[in-house]
Amino acid sequence: xxxYDQEKRKAYWRENVRLMVVxxxxxxxxxxxxxxxxxxxxxxxxxxxxxxxxxxxxxxxMYGFVAITFIYARRMAALDRKYDLHE
Amino acid sequence: MELQTLTFIVVGITFAIYIGIAFWAxxxxxxxxxxxGGGIHPIANGMATAADWMSAASFISMAGLIAFYGYGxxxxxxxxxxxxxxxxxxxxxxxxxxxxFTVPEFIGDRYYSKVARIVAVICLIIASVTYVIGQMxxxxxxxxxFLEVSYELGxxxxxxxxxxxxxxxxxxxxxxxxxxxxxxxxxxYTIPAIFISLNLTGNPIPQLGLGSMMVGxxxxxxxxxxQVVTELGFAEYTTLTRLSPLxxxxxxxxxxxxxxxxxxxxxxxxxxxxxxxxxxxxxxxLIFITILYTTAPAVAAMARLNLHETIQPSNGENLxxxxxxxxxKNWEKTGLLKFEDKNNDGRISYTADKAxxxxxxxxxxxxxLANPEIAKLPNWVIALVAAGGLAAALSTAAGLLLAxxxxxxxxxxxxxxxxxxxxxxxxxxxxxxxxxxxxxxxYFGFNPPDFAAGTVALAFGLAASSIFxxxxxxxxxxxxxxxxxxxxxxxxxxxxxxxxxxxKGIMFVASTSYLGDMQPNWFMGIEPNAFGAIGAAVNFxxxxxxxxxxxxxxxxxxxxxxxxxxPVGAGSAQSH
Numbered sequence: 110x111x112x113y114d115q116e117k118r119k120a121y122w123r124e125n126v127r128l129m130v131v132x133x134x135x136x137x138x139x140x141x142x143x144x145x146x147x148x149x150x151x152x153x154x155x156x157x158x159x160x161x162x163x164x165x166x167x168x169x170x171m172y173g174f175v176a177i178t179f180i181y182a183r184r185m186a187a188l189d190r191k192y193d194l195h196e
Numbered sequence: 197m198e199l200q201t202l203t204f205i206v207v208g209i210t211f212a213i214y215i216g217i218a219f220w221a222x223x224x225x226x227x228x229x230x231x232x233g234g235g236i237h238p239i240a241n242g243m244a245t246a247a248d249w250m251s252a253a254s255f256i257s258m259a260g261l262i263a264f265y266g267y268g269x270x271x272x273x274x275x276x277x278x279x280x281x282x283x284x285x286x287x288x289x290x291x292x293x294x295x296x297f298t299v300p301e302f303i304g305d306r307y308y309s310k311v312a313r314i315v316a317v318i319c320l321i322i323a324s325v326t327y328v329i330g331q332m333x334x335x336x337x338x339x340x341x342f343l344e345v346s347y348e349l350g351x352x353x354x355x356x357x358x359x360x361x362x363x364x365x366x367x368x369x370x371x372x373x374x375x376x377x378x379x380x381x382x383x384x385y386t387i388p389a390i391f392i393s394l395n396l397t398g399n400p401i402p403q404l405g406l407g408s409m410m411v412g413x414x415x416x417x418x419x420x421x422x423q424v425v426t427e428l429g430f431a432e433y434t435t436l437t438r439l440s441p442l443x444x445x446x447x448x449x450x451x452x453x454x455x456x457x458x459x460x461x462x463x464x465x466x467x468x469x470x471x472x473x474x475x476x477x478x479x480x481x482l483i484f485i486t487i488l489y490t491t492a493p494a495v496a497a498m499a500r501l502n503l504h505e506t507i508q509p510s511n512g513e514n515l516x517x518x519x520x521x522x523x524x525k526n527w528e529k530t531g532l533l534k535f536e537d538k539n540n541d542g543r544i545s546y547t548a549d550k551a552x553x554x555x556x557x558x559x560x561x562x563x564x565l566a567n568p569e570i571a572k573l574p575n576w577v578i579a580l581v582a583a584g585g586l587a588a589a590l591s592t593a594a595g596l597l598l599a600x601x602x603x604x605x606x607x608x609x610x611x612x613x614x615x616x617x618x619x620x621x622x623x624x625x626x627x628x629x630x631x632x633x634x635x636x637x638x639y640f641g642f643n644p645p646d647f648a649a650g651t652v653a654l655a656f657g658l659a660a661s662s663i664f665x666x667x668x669x670x671x672x673x674x675x676x677x678x679x680x681x682x683x684x685x686x687x688x689x690x691x692x693x694x695x696x697x698x699x700k701g702i703m704f705v706a707s708t709s710y711l712g713d714m715q716p717n718w719f720m721g722i723e724p725n726a727f728g729a730i731g732a733a734v735n736f737x738x739x740x741x742x743x744x745x746x747x748x749x750x751x752x753x754x755x756x757x758x759x760x761x762x763p764v765g766a767g768s769a770q771s772h
Binding site for chain 2 (some may be wrong): 152
């Protein structure tokens with residue numbers, strides 16, 4: 110039983126880390142890549158009155174951050190139940 | 197009604213509410229004092245976290261900085277929000293699972309060392325005290341401006357009010373007051389923005405107004421702004437980059453890691469009921485912060501446009517100085533706005549050329565406060581902005597003071613030096629520590645050695661380079677041991693302090709800077725304010741190398757790490 114429990118916890122942690130890596134790549138892309146590194150290239154595209162790179166830096170990245178944290182909270186709650194490790 | 201009277205009434209009502217709440221929710225046990233008994237709903241906790249987080253720097257300074265830095269101001273927007281993603285994923289749920297009162301307590305247990313705990317307390321106190329001094333100064337300035345008293349008296353009034361509700365209420369009182377303060381500050385910030393956005397673009401939502409066309413024209417607001425500023429010789433608003441892109445990158449990273457390492461933010465996640473609530477609560481905090489942070493760029497751009505169009509009402513036609521509006525005169529009195537008629541034509545010429553520019557001083561910090569007046573909004577809106585600025589400064593000061601007090605009474609006294617004291621004595625010690633911290637911060641507030649921006653940046657740099665890395669490694673690695681953690685914290689903290697001091701002077705006394713605040717001396721062109729990320733990298737590296745060369749942590753610590761990684765079995769926060 111204890112061994113099974115160990116396996117379960119390891120699998121849970123692996124899935125958690127995988128989810129984190131995916132979401133942190135999104136986090137990196139919308140802020141550091143779209144808002145800083147490739148800002149000049151994206152600024153050639155318009156989003157209404159906004160230049161796209163400028164929009165990512167001053168608006169889009171923050172909306173993305175909110176989405177990321179809620180997606181993480183929801184997926185983790187599901188993961189807690191899947192492995193029966195919730196409180 | 198007179199602006200002065202209105203301000204008195206609005207600020208008075210909000211303060212009566214805060215103090216009333218503090219008495220109603222006063223803490224009676226250590227658990228209520230440190231973590232509000234661990235029973236705060238995630239949405240309420242998110243709101244309190246947002247107020248805790250958004251200080252005078254966010255409310256008063258940030259939009260003003262963006263107004264003059266344009267795109268370059270984005271570092272504050274991304275940096276001060278993106279850290280919550282790191283908090284929500286890398287720290288909050290695990291620290292909540294661990295279920296203790298303070299950050300040093302976790303570090304002391306995880307690295308099975310009182311030395312590590314004491315080093316963490318030192319890092320925490322240095323970071324928090326430098327931050328709280330900046331807040332005290334903001335409180336003093338705001339009170340003196342709006343109550344028309346001297347700066348010193350304004351500061352004393354502010355200290356008294358913080359003392360009452362932070363010392364009596366503890367975390368429980370602070371949490372509920374912060375919820376009220378969030379409501380005040382967010383209304384105060386968004387209402388003028390909505391008015392101004394409506395006036396300029398016809399769109400009531402500032403976030404959309406910023407991307408819309410000007411009323412009655414086919415020109416987008418941002419294009420109009422770019423055109424106005426470039427005609428006057430300033431850099432184009434939407435593409436202006438401060439320093440290098442590398443510096444922008446590192447600066448953003450420093451602010452993000454610093455956010456996730458600031459103890460007063462981290463302990464907010466000890467106050468929720470469950471691990472899953474800690475994750476959700478970080479999301480709610482971020483929503484509440486993002487409401488202000490996505491409004492700020494609109495406030496910035498619109499304030500800048502209004503400022504130029506007031507001074508130059510039509511092309512080539514400058515404002516006659518004798519016909520300048522009332523807000524112009526008021527801010528001239530404070531010395532934060534200065535005009536000098538260089539060509540003696542009696543008109544105000546505002547250009548990028550230093551030789552002909554007659555607006556010799558436009559302090560960036562006045563933009564948010566002056567904005568409603570520049571846009572000719574009604575007096576009650578202006579009074580509301582004053583109350584909002586004070587709410588922002590007070591809520592952050594209270595949160596920081598609690599973090600300082602708990603680390604002294606709980607970590608140093610109860611945890612290390614006098615473990616035999618009772619809960620009652622610990623509470624008393626905590627209140628005395630808080631009073632002491634207020635007095636110390638007030639003392640520095642009276643004699644500010646050029647603090648403001650420099651100290652806030654240092655606070656972030658220190659939190660980023662000392663606390664965040666050891667917390668993260670403590671959860672994600674079983675191999676990092678006490679030697680590694682202590683060496684990492686000391687290395688990260690020292691290199692950041694040295695870099696800041698060598699360019700800005702020891703304790704910010706400019707004459708003692710041993711390499712000079714000169715750009716050619718910067719490491720890879722990175723400004724001292726942005727150095728925290730490099731300090732954090734050094735911390736990670738040193739901790740890893742030292743841990744690999746020394747014995748691995750004992751088995752029960754490895755079990756403890758495995759245990760905090762899963763939510764099952766979490767109780768409410770406890771001291772032992």
